[in-house]
Amino acid sequence: MASIPHDAVHGGHGHDDQHDHHPTGIKRWLTTTNHKDIGSMYLWFSFTMFIVGGIMALIIRAELFQPGLQVVNPEFFNQMTSLHGLIMVFGAIMPAFVGFANWMLPLQLGAPDMAFARMNNWSFWLLPPAAILLVTSMFVPGGSVAAGWTMYPPLTVQQGIGMDLTIFAVHILGASSIMGSINIITTILNMRAPGMTLMKMPMFAWTWLITAFLLIATMPVLAGAVTMILTDRHFGTTFFNAAGGGDPVMYQHIFWFFGHPEVYIIALPAFGVVSQILPAFSRKPLFGYHSMVYATASIAILSFIVWAHHMYTTGMPLAGQMYFMFATMLIAVPTGVKVFNWLATMWRGSITLETPMLFCLGFLFLFTMGGFTGLVLSLTPVDIQLHDTYYVVAHFHYVMVAGALFSAFAAVYYWGPKWTGWMYDEKLGKIHFWWSLIAFNVTFFPQHFLGLAGMPRRIPDYNLQFADWNAVSSIGAFAFGTAQIFFLYIVIRMIAGKSGVRAPAKPWDGAEGLEWTVPSPAPYHTFETPPVVK
Amino acid sequence: MKSVNSASNSWRSGASALSTRVLRAATASLALLPLYASADWKLNLQTPASAVAAEVYDVHTLITVICAIIFVGVFGVMFYSLYAHRKSKGHKAAQFHESATVEAVWTIIPFFILLGMAFPATKALLHARDTSASDITVKVTGYQWKWGYDYINDGFGFVSNLSTPLAQIKNAETKGENYLLEVDNPLVVPVGKKVRLLLTANDVIHAWWVPALGVKQDAVPGFIRDTWFRADRPGVYRGNCAELCGKEHGYMPIVVEVKTQADYDKWVATQKDKAGVGKVAAAVVDTKTYSRDELVAHGKTIYEGAGGCQGCHQANGKGTGAFPALDGSKLVNGPKDAQINILLNGKPGTAMAAFKHLSDKDLAGVMAFTRSTWSNKAAEFAQPVDFAKARNGGVLPASAGAATATAAPAQAPATAPASSALAEKIFFATGKKDLPAEAKASIDAALAFLKGKADSKVEITGYTDKTGDVAANLELAKERAKAVRDALVSAGVARERINMKPPAEVTGGKDNREARRVEINAGA
Amino acid sequence: MALSRLISFANKQMLGKLAVFTAIMFAFGFALVPIYKKICEVAKVNDFMRPEQVKNTQVDLSRKVRVEFDSNIRNLPWTFKPEKTSIEVHPGELTTVVYEVHNTTGRAMTGQAVPSYGPTEAADHFRKLECFCFTAQTFKASETRQMPVVFLIDPKLPRDVSTITLSYTFFEMPGAGTPSTQAPAGKLETNMVGTPRQAS
Structure with a gap:
């Protein structure tokens, strides 16, 4: 993605901006305001963090391969689980989808660039310092945050200086996300090509519009919550300390007010990607476009009123437990609508199974499974039994990995030819899919059994009765990890043009949208004269 | 309802046994995996041992089955479509892309399925949340990283620690069947009785969880939460802390031993005995005759410490404000009966409270101390037995003499009593060997004692509580004692006058604070 | 343009x-x-730090409620105990119970007691007219003090609640001392990457 031959297609545009004599080398990337450059940087950053977080996951799985302590000590184990969560959520998944948004939204909407090109550069360059803060916090006295990615006090008040670094990192990541979201909202609302009404927008733009609103509504709340931890730690406030009239459970309320919409911040753009790719490879328009938009919006709204289903065991009043149970179950309705619409899109289509389509089908299959375990967990009495067990770990990995990550892979294979000008190697792509799919299930399906049998999450060691499934899960994890190195190889081959097949402007015959009207690779500047959509 | 329940119960055992067998057969071929004696590829929730756990089991089974049926149905359609509507088979794409009817149908039908699921779940929830009419109440306190249990109706309590040896965790020994799920003191409850749990935590949030009993409740510091369970049958049920609480979160298991009522009653009696519940007033009367010096030395510790006398009457005995001086007091220097009376019963209408909760020896000590200190030089003093008589209307209680040797109150730590006027204790923070700020008073007392008699010596003994690595604890105990010795040496005491004595016994109090100490006693 | x-x-x-x-x-x-x-x-969850106005003082003699008293100490070298661990009262009956605190140290210290109820629903019906938890309490060196709680139970208490627990936790007032912010040493030796062995 880094090798966009922009110089070849550049020039001839009598333009008054800085792109005409942009610097080269590292300086180019530091100062670029081009949405395609920034999109690429987001994607590379995301993949780097995905590998870092993945190594942490493998350290966790290595320790859990057998009962007893073999690889790390319990403190370091807790740091790994906490950082793995934070890095994967804030460093890998979210930037990946922001990267897709940067690359594709202007192309899909017929806009020349993002609305605030300079701010776009800032929002990317905030990410590396935040990542460095997170990773280096492992090396300060006391180590990094070891209280889980949810950072519940009072445990976080006990932590060392690594916690402060984490809080600052979260602040910076939050600022980056907010700037990115403002940019996306403005681009979508103000910069669409003439004739492209909101209800003609591609689904990917729709899901991102809603996601961006979720982000600016919730990231500031998270920033507030961690700021309160910071002041509780150092400035004598007692937001979460019963001694001063505070309440540790209040943090959980504030955190999950952010945290539950965050789940959809991750999932909705993935839905958007799937809604682009399924019709393309079914050669049939998306079924129920309008109800898809409404379903997405209702999921977003519902996500604000269900947060306390993460807290059934904290001791809330019975009425609260019942309310949150019913409200949570309700989310299954719009989610179901989406799944049914996708199936109806495929129904009586003319289906081919290229790699992007395979990853979408994998997404559909596994995400639905994660949705069903989510339904099981929404039931308060069952959740009380399963809360904080490996069942929950399995559930959210089905939603996050099989959901968000698989759709991100699908997006790379689907749009990659547009970015690089070369097709990827279809055979390798399919191997990547099957390898990932099987390894993923070997890793995470047994974790349902572990959770049901009574294994809590976030423990470095366990009773012998859990040994077998943990060993299976660890083997799967290493296989899944290697598959992603293989993915890197496929992408590098694609960039280098090793497949030998140049991508046409529209490599997928069923694909729709403005992005396929520009040549592949996409020129450095596109749509300087807005296209007209009828 | 009843028939539905029993039907689903039998279904449960049948179906899960079948699926377990099938899956076992399928997985048994994975022979390359490390296999352990007790490992058995568990697939489902633990066998319920309470009605709530059984309800949860049934709801979970029901919902999982419904979800599985829908899943198979929906993805059956998808796979059919993938098979039949492929381009390679020459299928031409239809171009429909909307149908209000169909979309309405698959919005409304799931809604009703959800309603059907909510019904049994709500029923189970209402049952699980009903904490009324309990038979016994146990307070559960989460500590980093152990559980405290207090039987608040019976007046005793204990701490429950992981009992798995470190060598097993470090893979130096073969792991036992209950590896990491075993404790030194399990929670013991009677079968078939509603046990109400009150949960709180001392430091961070913990969660008390026993899967087979269907209980999980967070323990939040500063707040109390309640939950309950009723065990169906005797047995041992195991669980873990379920809320990340720091580095040893994985090492604070919960073990519940469910006994028959008779066994439970026996157990309670033993525990009460151990804790000394109900013994204070009647059981043991200390009839030993003490020397005046012994009583004065003991009384000094009470006056300054547990008795709390010094708080009002001051260390110099001069009193303050409304609190009268004891130095030169007529009462203190007068007949002993009047002082015995006021110590036991207080003085109504004033701030002088009754101190009858102190032991006879404590009170006799305080009396001897006040009569021998400052300018007071009353000839008369009382023996503990005098207090025992005064408590009992002037006559010696019938049980007197049964246990003359054990004069110390039951809850006092089992350490050697001071043989002369020095018995200082310095308490340390967990794992720490540096002298706390409060230590100065004790050091000063030791210095004063050594100054008082030129040939006197002191004995210093360091202690730790009994949790943790034994060797490391011994080392820490020594370091603590050394810290105290160094303080004395740097204050000018000759080393020959300080004996370092190893601890005879390491104990752990409830919060263990009293255990982590250095004692300075008068030495031989 | x-x-x-x-x-x-x-x-x-x-x-x-x-x-x-x-x-x-x-x-x-x-x-x-x-x-x-x-x-x-x-x-009425977690908000019990104010004296309450009592309007209805009709005593419901038809039933009794067991009230249990519990005490917790956090990071304070004090002892803190209720005089009785449980009593039975009629709803509406004005009752006084006593908690005793002893400061075992040789210095003055200030603490704040925070009350909590089990079951949480009972909190709505538990009315405290006087309580040491309304303000911070300062104890002189080695001071022992008995502190009353005056309460009544609202006769509107649901019939199925037969036991209420009143639990207090005494915290050292932040600022009045140095609260421990370090995680305590544990029982598990964790020297796999060279941390010293833990003892207690």
């Missing part, structure tokens, strides 16, 4: 609106604190 200037103006306006919205949401995060307290107050 006129169009691009127009868009850029609209964009700036949008930026302003969205930035204001973000700022509002940040403030909302903090506003959740008082909102949460208000909700707890209305729902």
Whole structure:
């Protein structure tokens, strides 16, 4: 993605901006305001963090391969689980989808660039310092945050200086996300090509519009919550300390007010990607476009009123437990609508199974499974039994990995030819899919059994009765990890043009949208004269 | 309802046994995996041992089955479509892309399925949340990283620690069947009785969880939460802390031993005995005759410490404000009966409270101390037995003499009593060997004692509580004692006058604070 | 180009609106604190730090409720005990119980007691007229003090609640000492990467 031959297609545009004599080398990337450059940087950053977080996951799985302590000590184990969560959520998944948004939204909407090109550069360059803060916090006295990615006090008040670094990192990541979201909202609302009404927008733009609103509504709340931890730690406030009239459970309320919409911040753009790719490879328009938009919006709204289903065991009043149970179950309705619409899109289509389509089908299959375990967990009495067990770990990995990550892979294979000008190697792509799919299930399906049998999450060691499934899960994890190195190889081959097949402007015959009207690779500047959509 | 329940119960055992067998057969071929004696590829929730756990089991089974049926149905359609509507088979794409009817149908039908699921779940929830009419109440306190249990109706309590040896965790020994799920003191409850749990935590949030009993409740510091369970049958049920609480979160298991009522009653009696519940007033009367010096030395510790006398009457005995001086007091220097009376019963209408909760020896000590200190030089003093008589209307209680040797109150730590006027204790923070700020008073007392008699010596003994690595604890105990010795040496005491004595016994109090100490006693 | 200037103006306006919205949401995060307290107050969860006005003092002689008393100490070298661990009262009956605190140290210390109820629903019906938890309590060196709690149980208490637990936790007042912020040493030796062995 880094090798966009922009110089070849550049020039001839009598333009008054800085792109005409942009610097080269590292300086180019530091100062670029081009949405395609920034999109690429987001994607590379995301993949780097995905590998870092993945190594942490493998350290966790290595320790859990057998009962007893073999690889790390319990403190370091807790740091790994906490950082793995934070890095994967804030460093890998979210930037990946922001990267897709940067690359594709202007192309899909017929806009020349993002609305605030300079701010776009800032929002990317905030990410590396935040990542460095997170990773280096492992090396300060006391180590990094070891209280889980949810950072519940009072445990976080006990932590060392690594916690402060984490809080600052979260602040910076939050600022980056907010700037990115403002940019996306403005681009979508103000910069669409003439004739492209909101209800003609591609689904990917729709899901991102809603996601961006979720982000600016919730990231500031998270920033507030961690700021309160910071002041509780150092400035004598007692937001979460019963001694001063505070309440540790209040943090959980504030955190999950952010945290539950965050789940959809991750999932909705993935839905958007799937809604682009399924019709393309079914050669049939998306079924129920309008109800898809409404379903997405209702999921977003519902996500604000269900947060306390993460807290059934904290001791809330019975009425609260019942309310949150019913409200949570309700989310299954719009989610179901989406799944049914996708199936109806495929129904009586003319289906081919290229790699992007395979990853979408994998997404559909596994995400639905994660949705069903989510339904099981929404039931308060069952959740009380399963809360904080490996069942929950399995559930959210089905939603996050099989959901968000698989759709991100699908997006790379689907749009990659547009970015690089070369097709990827279809055979390798399919191997990547099957390898990932099987390894993923070997890793995470047994974790349902572990959770049901009574294994809590976030423990470095366990009773012998859990040994077998943990060993299976660890083997799967290493296989899944290697598959992603293989993915890197496929992408590098694609960039280098090793497949030998140049991508046409529209490599997928069923694909729709403005992005396929520009040549592949996409020129450095596109749509300087807005296209007209009828 | 009843028939539905029993039907689903039998279904449960049948179906899960079948699926377990099938899956076992399928997985048994994975022979390359490390296999352990007790490992058995568990697939489902633990066998319920309470009605709530059984309800949860049934709801979970029901919902999982419904979800599985829908899943198979929906993805059956998808796979059919993938098979039949492929381009390679020459299928031409239809171009429909909307149908209000169909979309309405698959919005409304799931809604009703959800309603059907909510019904049994709500029923189970209402049952699980009903904490009324309990038979016994146990307070559960989460500590980093152990559980405290207090039987608040019976007046005793204990701490429950992981009992798995470190060598097993470090893979130096073969792991036992209950590896990491075993404790030194399990929670013991009677079968078939509603046990109400009150949960709180001392430091961070913990969660008390026993899967087979269907209980999980967070323990939040500063707040109390309640939950309950009723065990169906005797047995041992195991669980873990379920809320990340720091580095040893994985090492604070919960073990519940469910006994028959008779066994439970026996157990309670033993525990009460151990804790000394109900013994204070009647059981043991200390009839030993003490020397005046012994009583004065003991009384000094009470006056300054547990008795709390010094708080009002001051260390110099001069009193303050409304609190009268004891130095030169007529009462203190007068007949002993009047002082015995006021110590036991207080003085109504004033701030002088009754101190009858102190032991006879404590009170006799305080009396001897006040009569021998400052300018007071009353000839008369009382023996503990005098207090025992005064408590009992002037006559010696019938049980007197049964246990003359054990004069110390039951809850006092089992350490050697001071043989002369020095018995200082310095308490340390967990794992720490540096002298706390409060230590100065004790050091000063030791210095004063050594100054008082030129040939006197002191004995210093360091202690730790009994949790943790034994060797490391011994080392820490020594370091603590050394810290105290160094303080004395740097204050000018000759080393020959300080004996370092190893601890005879390491104990752990409830919060263990009293255990982590250095004692300075008068030495031989 | 006129169009691009127009868009850029609209964009700036949008930026302003969205930035204001973000700022509002940040403030909302903090506003959740008082909102949460208000909700707890209305729902009578975790808000028991004020004396209550009692209107209805009719005693319901037809039933008795067992009230259990519990005490916790956190990071304070004190002893803190209820005089009785449980009593039986009629709803509506004014009752006084005594807790005793002893400061085992040789220095003055201040603590704040925080009450809590089990079951949480009972909190709505437990009325304290006087309580040592309404203010911070200072204890002189080695001082022992008996402190009363005067309460009654609202006769409207649901019939199925037969036991209520009143639990207090005494905290050292922040600022009045140095609360421990270090995790305590544990029982598990964790020297796999060279940390010293833990002892207690």
